Amino acid sequence: MKTIFLVDDVAIANFIMKKLIRIILPSAVVHDYTNSAVAFESIGTLHPDIILLDLNMPDFSGFEFLQKMSKLGMNHKVVILAASTSNADKEEVKTYKNVTGYFVKPIDRRQLKQILLGSI
Numbered sequence: 011m012k013t014i015f016l017v018d019d020v021a022i023a024n025f026i027m028k029k030l031i032r033i034i035l036p037s038a039v040v041h042d043y044t045n046s047a048v049a050f051e052s053i054g055t056l057h058p059d060i061i062l063l064d065l066n067m068p069d070f071s072g073f074e075f076l077q078k079m080s081k082l083g084m085n086h087k088v089v090i091l092a093a094s095t096s097n098a099d100k101e102e103v104k105t106y107k108n109v110t111g112y113f114v115k116p117i118d119r120r121q122l123k124q125i126l127l128g129s130i
Contacts, residue, residue, distance in 0.1 A: 012126070013056055016042040017049040017075070018064040018091070023115065027062065027091075030119060035126045045069050050078060058086055060125065064115075065092040065099060076106045084108070089125050091115050 014031060016024045024042035031040050041056060043049035046069045053061075065072035072090065079086065089111040090103050103109045113121055 011037050012059040013039045015049055015058040015061040017046055019044050019067040030122055034123050046075050061086055061088045062091050063088050065094055
């Protein structure tokens, strides 16, 4: 059973992703967060297998989230789901070893299935 974190400050985006995840991987335990600080604090107790992370958030950004993970030696798998098509953002996330993918929202069901089933 996989534990998945959805970290996006837009609640409806989390709601839609949660519904899609339930279709693709019904056994998954999904925790959704609109506050990136709360999500970060939960990593140590909930031990997610996958973190689906937005970049632009008000509490602290996805980049700050990744920096904090790196500083603490956390190596949980992270997939970026961002509205940004910026090549600079795509290049920056490559500097984090635990980031396994970068997708521009909205992602389709096929891409999400690849993420959840481990081919990304």
